[in-house]
Amino acid sequence: MKLNLLNQIGLFGILIFFFDQVLAQPQNKMLLPYLMHDTLVTKATVNNEETTSIPLQSNLHNYVDRYLDANGALLDQIKERNSDKLKTIQQILVKRGLPEGLMYLAIVESELKNRATSRAGAAGIWQLMPETARTLGLKVNAKTDQRRQIYQSSVAAAQYLKALYKQFDDWLLVVAAYNCGAGNVFKAIKKSGSRNFWKMQRYLPAETSSHVKHFIAIHFHYEENGSMLTLTKKERIRYLESLDKIVPQEVKQKAGALTDSSNLRSNYGIIAQQ
Secondary structure (H helix, E strand, O other): OOHHHHHHHHHHHHHHHHHHHHHHHOOOOHHHHHHHOOOEEEEEEOOEEEEEEEEEEOOHHHHHHHHHHHHHHHHHHHHHOOOOHHHHHHHHHHOOOOOOOOOOOOOOHHHOOOOOOOOOEEEEEOOOOHHHHOOOOOOOOOOHHHHHOOHHHHHHHHHHHHHHHHOOOOOHHHHHHHHHHHHHHHHHHHHHOOHHHHHHHHHHHHHHHHHHHHHHHHHHHHHHOHHHHHHHHHHHHHHHHHHHHHHHHHHHHHHHHHHHHHHHHHHHHOOOOO
């Protein structure tokens, strides 16, 4: 009986020590994974310091693995052959306050082929329809088609993406709307009763649902990480809140825009409403 009591006291002492360490050192590396439970935050390394990363949604692992097994080599070729195009698109997006990762949408759309033309009449690397292109200020006539010009079409696409973000405040919905139109996305929201892409996707055209998933897969292929572009609005808010709670200030300072939530809002395209 006395031995059992001593054992209980010993176990109680260990528990007290453990919780004391948690409270005294909330960012202890050994305890960090437990503190991150049920958040979107995982560990990564920046300048030899542990910081945060955005993982792939668990429901997409199998889908993305299959997609990249089939297309990974092609994606590497596209990037290698189109470095100048990607640099131009990146500069245009960043200059207009948009996240540079949106350049991967052009790969989903056309594999960065200026001559790409869909059966519906969309053309160029951004696959813009004639009327949409004209609305965005592009010349589309028998002599000139600026949808096939890298700079002009990218400026127009950036303008369109920015307008869509102001409508939806959610990058996954922006990618969906870019593919099937804002009207169809609003219809899917109404039918599903949700603005969460994963809950409403069955009410979107099958091509659009695949389009969004391909965009996420390509983002992870090139970046080996997610970003605000791969999260729903709710996930984005949870992520930013998690950063404020668990990331040490000194790590934020060393990691810069990757972990500072205020910088994340600007660098990852959390556009201020004007």
